[in-house]
Amino acid sequence: MSEKLVTILLGPPGAGKGTQAKRLAGRFGYLHVSTGDILREEVRAGTDLGSRVEAIMNSGELVPDELVAEIVGKKLARDTGNGILLDGFPRTLAQATYLSRISNGAPPVVINLKLEDAEVVRRLNGRRHCRGCGNIYNLYYSEPRKEGICDSCGEELVLRPDDRESVIRERLRVYRDQTQPLVDYYKTEGRYGEVEASGGIREVFDSVVQTMSRM
Ligand code: AMP
Numbered sequence: 571m572s573e574k575l576v577t578i579l580l581g582p583p584g585a586g587k588g589t590q591a592k593r594l595a596g597r598f599g600y601l602h603v604s605t606g607d608i609l610r611e612e613v614r615a616g617t618d619l620g621s622r623v624e625a626i627m628n629s630g631e632l633v634p635d636e637l638v639a640e641i642v643g644k645k646l647a648r649d650t651g652n653g654i655l656l657d658g659f660p661r662t663l664a665q666a667t668y669l670s671r672i673s674n675g676a677p678p679v680v681i682n683l684k685l686e687d688a689e690v691v692r693r694l695n696g697r698r699h700c701r702g703c704g705n706i707y708n709l710y711y712s713e714p715r716k717e718g719i720c721d722s723c724g725e726e727l728v729l730r731p732d733d734r735e736s737v738i739r740e741r742l743r744v745y746r747d748q749t750q751p752l753v754d755y756y757k758t759e760g761r762y763g764e765v766e767a768s769g770g771i772r773e774v775f776d777s778v779v780q781t782m783s784r785m
Contacts, residue, residue, distance in 0.1 A: 575600075575653035576673050577782070578660070578760070580752060581683030583741045584690040584697070585767045586774055589706065590683065591657035593775050599652040603645050605638055605659040607704070628731040630740035632748060635664045643672060661749045670759065679785055680756040681778055683767035687742055694738045698727040711770070761785045 577600065579587040588604055595602035609627060612620035623633045632638075642659055656678075660666040669678070685693075696709040698718075702725030707714050714721050732741065756762045763781040767774050 574651075574673075576656065576669070576676070576678040577653060578656045578678050578680045578756070579658075579683060580680060580749070580756070581767060582685055582687075582690050582745045583738065584693040585683035585685040586771065587657045587683060589771055590775055590778055591655050593771075594778065595655050597779070598655075600655040601645075601648075601651045601653070602655050602657060603642065603659065604657040605641060605661075606657075608641055608645070609633060609638075628737070630732050630737040630744060632661055632744060635662055635668070638665060639668045642669070646672065660752060663751055663755060666752055666755055666759075678756070678760045679782060680760040680762045681781060682753060682762070682764045683774070683778075684764055685767045689768055690742060691735060691738050694733045695735060697730065697733050699730055700727055701725045 577594070579591055581587055588607070591602050591604065594600065609620075609623050613624045613627065614620070619637070623637065626633050638659060638661075642656075642665075646654060656669075660669050692710065693708065696711075698707045698709065698714075699705070700707075700720035700723060702720060702723040705720050705722050706712075707720075707727060714727060718727050719725070720727055731737070753762075763785050765774060765777045765781055769777070
């Protein structure tokens, strides 16, 4: 992998990593890599990999490090534009070590999107995905124009299987156990900043950009 700037969005499920990553990638011309999106696409397409990871994802557990590392390694081997924006990766210390190895040890920029558990549960319960184009809506603050239908492509909007409340609780537990330790790791190994993610999409985006400009 060439020595491109790597930016990592950390934060619990529902903190808005995907939403902010899309906007940041657009603003700065970064390659947006979402391991969750890549894995969901494998499931949707019914590939071998997809069938191996579907049950794990639906239960809120993490997919094995080796599988995710392989996916990310392949993706980053390509030409990567102005930089790389990682959304949902790394999620374990083993993944962070792998990333450090393939990016020749250059310190990443790490933005931790902070959000209280109660708000995580509320947001994810209200989140709906388009079956067709993957657009994301939220019943609390970004409803589609017509209930249950995607504004962009007209397909049906669905609740992700892992956005059910029981699974959200498990994802939060997994986040705390396996991903939270990356905060301390990146406080020493990266350029680390925190952003309060409870505000609106635009407000959080502005805070992220401001925080990045100070790092
Ligand atoms: P996300 O869309 O980022 O919330 O990811 C959805 C699910 O995909 C997670 O709950 C995991 O099961 C799996 N997943 C995504 N990224 C990773 C990763 N870096 N390591 C392990 N599992 C992952």
